[in-house]
Amino acid sequence: MSNKRFGKVLLALMFVLVLALAACGKGGDDADKKGSDKAKEETKTEDGLYSIDDFSKDASNDGEPIDGGELTFGLVTDSPFAGTLNFNFYSDAIDNEVIKWMDESLLDMDESYNYTQDGAATFEVSEDNKTFTFTIRDEVKWQDGEPVKAEDWAFAHEVIAHNDYDGPRFDSTLRNIEGIVEYHDGEADTISGIEVLNDKQLKITYKEATPSLLSGGIWPYALPKHIFKDIPVKDMSSSDAVRKNPIGMGPFKVEKIVPGESVVYTKFEDYWRGEPNLDKVTLKVVGPQVVVNELENGSIDMADKFPTDQYPDNADMKNVEFLGDVDMAYTYIGFKLGTWDKEKKQVKPDPNAKMADVNLRKAMWHAVDNDAVGNKFYHGLRWNATTLIPPSHPTYHDETIEAPTYDPDKANKILDEAGYTERDEDGFRKTPDGEELVINFASMAGGDTAEPLAQYYIQAWKEIGLNVQLLDGRLQEFQTFYERVGSEGDDDPKVDIFQGAWGVASDVDPSGLYGPEALYNFPRYHSEKNDELLTKGLSEDAFDAEFRQEAYKEWQEFMVEEIPVFPTLYRAKLVPVNKRVTNYSIDKGTDLRLYQIGVTEEEPVK
Template sequence: MTRGSMSKGLFALMLLLVLVLAGCNNDGDSERELASIDDFEHMKTNEGEAIEGGTLNFGLVSDTPFEGTLNYNFYSGNPDVQIIDWFSENLLAFDENYNYTQEGAATFEVDEDDQSITFTINDALNWHDGEPVTAEDWAYAYEVVGHPDYDGVRYTQSLSSVEGMPEYHDGDADEISGIEIIDDKTIKFTYHEFTPSLLAGGVWAYPLAKHIFEDIPIEDMASSDAVRQEPIGYGPFKVESIVQGETVTMVKNEDYWQGEPALDGVNVRVINPNVVVQSLQSGEVDAVSTFPPDQYLDNADMSNVEYLGIIDNAYTYIGFKLGTWEDGEVQPDPDAKMADVDLRRAMWHAVDNETLGNQFYDGLRWNATTLTPPSHPDYHDETIEAPTYDPDLANEILDEAGYTYANEDDDYRTDPDGNELVINFASMSGGDTAEPIARYYMQAWEEVGLNVQLLDGRLQEFNTFYDRVEADDPDIDIYQGAWGVGFDVDPSGLYGRNAAFNYPRFASEENDRLLAEGLSEDAFDVEYRQEVYSEWQELMVEEIPVFPTVYRAILVPVNNRVHNYGASFDKFPEAQRHQIAVTQEEPFVADQIDEVEEEPEPEGEEDEADEE
């Protein structure tokens, strides 16, 4: 008889989960009803009549000041872009699958034979100082971000795919041959790499005001007043004043290309993660940039807000080290400790991710199946049967693969050659749930006879974790990470043979073929591309270089006085910031406000961090 799931170890595991749940939930009731992403609308319910004007208060949730690099072409951190999005915007609009539509401030025509896209900027689009947004401004953004003196992070594959951009970036050309300004409002980009990704978030569509920046040296632009003190955009609101790192005050842009905004203005202020709930209850803020899902059930009945929800473009995963990174290419190691796919499959069957999502996140994270999350409904293949929790099957797989017990009384299995098998597990510190979740996984694997030990006997600090994972530290056999997948579903930047972010160091000819097909000319046919990426998702379920653990919900609580607010202003055409309105001057206050004393956030606040 194999060592089953009803052992003393399993009892300890279940006790651990119950204790964690009791600790995380104020009422200690492990039987309370769970939440589901299906419970939430993505647009705010409009109750009452909107007034003219009013000011929205937006809470930027952070335990540190925002950096204040307030321009799309130079920012690097999420807090800054949360601010930028209020006063500027992408020239191109998206549908729910993040494909470009013709509803944005620029329309476009695609010429596949010429490998080019021609864009026309709306005649009504002006910078906040009244100057028109021109094709020359758009070209100037490419000239700055692609310049050798530029030291930011915005030079990406999509920019480098423009004809002549690599030569310009390397300093071998003075201009970018693939950019043609046809007239003041029309620009043509020609690509030496023309892929379907270009039409799914792959075009850099953030002009740079040349009349403001042209006299500033490129290396000084990011620190200039034009970025830090007086940022300019063309969005529905414009910056009036900044208290660096703390607040940004904006007023409406009466000249906005889609019409005058309904609000008079927006105030952005930093609020500490410890007081998010209290700030919402008191009406100090009308909405926040992020809300912790593990606090939802305790505050689901907050009387003055409505919760919106959306599926995050992300998944958490367990990765297996299968090789190394050498000279810009993955080098698989057939002798790696985790090279046996049967071992990896058994480890997937051994963990109960659905219960984990319920216990630690009250149902707002749930069992993941493939590496294309359901945030991209046209590409996520829900028909694929991925391994699910089945410890008996995990034991059977390990037995048949030769991972056996040397002696009847042994607690742990040996490898197929009879050698001791110890698997080193790297996981990040941060938040109340980080350590219990890591302990859960180790206990679950112990239940099927695998000796999995926490790397160095402790959780790794954020920077140390990534330094060691990226460097292929030989002491790491498996690790827990998370990916934010971006707008385009192309996974080659994460799992391609030449992708530095391919942390498991997995490569195969079949993987190469499918990734190439997903970017081929044939893949401009959406149905063909869907078939390719369905095959790729199936391949990853079969090969298991990593396995996804949970998908995530994003919750957006919004004060009841607010109209027309969306859980996402990128994904849904009906969510437009210039249409946000309020029904009264002052926010609604909750019936009952919790009194808390603000305490310093513990080091490593996040339970996990996106790797991209």
């Protein structure tokens, strides 16, 4: 693949980026640790590229945790966390990182994302695979000492299905419960498919038996009814019970919150799995620009992620080892094709949207060289994406699908044939109707690569005659970005295209991102064929693994043809861990859990 056009556009931007990265460079060597930096250096290619295959998923320290240990966790983001600290209400991945220390799912999963009997609740399934009977273990408690009850789990469903609920969870998964739509629409006072059998047993009956029910299709989070029952549903997400004094059933309880900046947790001694090894965990927001310094001086012991663009100059950090895995995520370019109907809570397509022409969208995909982007910006730790099911789900990700690749000549030909031939005095293409075409591009701030990467895309599209401008002439802060693309249901009409990223769910079903009733369907894309294929992947026939694979192969191919979004990069997830941390792994198949994390020294290794 030729990089000539890419190189002309990118060279100046990369020079600035390289200077920024070089300023962070450090020396050192650590040949003894598992998945060592030396080993990675030896497997690095001559072009300076790395492979996720060279990283271990497990921290190498296997020492015994000391008593009274304390740990500081870095939440890497350039924005404050929103502070919606309850699984039933939160809407972004940053809050999720805060919540997971103090609350957890009632159901456990194995490395294949299937529910097991090892969680806080066990379950039995009826012969027709539609009715689940759950039993919550007796020892499971809320952090105020109250037992977690079946009514708490039922209550969570009732809140999410309530018409005043303002969160994003009432999607196709919950709508599959018998009677829940009628309850949502005010036609019933209760949810007929949910029955509290006793304090510890809950029965849920679903309308359709789907394979997703066993791999993420059940809402697994309870809500303490004794705390929330007197709070109006419309006020719950902004209440003190969510924002200031959240409780969960997880290993650590919240002691102090500095809004948007930090959380101090202390161990929950009555945690149902056992008493946590750590006495205290401090979570603090760390900007991507300073994460290296924070790790080196021991201000944080670990982080949720590490900017891959900074890895090459910091791979040999002496006091830290880097764990790595294929991330359950992808970045993408999205096209606004409609709006969100807040009253009906569904997508409202706009056939006259500026980006409605699939030829325009396809040309824009052909114009960008994501192979080169992954190598130049991320040193091989992000790589060209082809479909909307990432390789973190190898059973369903179809690498044989032929997606558009970098070919600016083809992009120009597509636009010419589609009628975008007339140009203005600056050489930019007009619409087939001869109207000015200015495309507003929303892209997010964060890290050294954000600005040069956004500018690369803009320049690549300029190369094929498209006038693409940064929304408001600048990058958008995290919260602002998602609000403007529609996270609250209010789509900013100024946004035509946007660069986003999705962390995908354990279940492969993509309807939560691309279904007609999904708030997170930010392109606001809808078609009967899309509905048909999403339904096929959730049908009873899809209990057959080959049938389901074929269903999602069809869906991936269809989305490559329709292009409501196009994926740009799959990504490695790098997690830096101080060498005093023990009992930690990012392997999805491990039995290690947060309550088992410990430290083998009182102070961080520096």
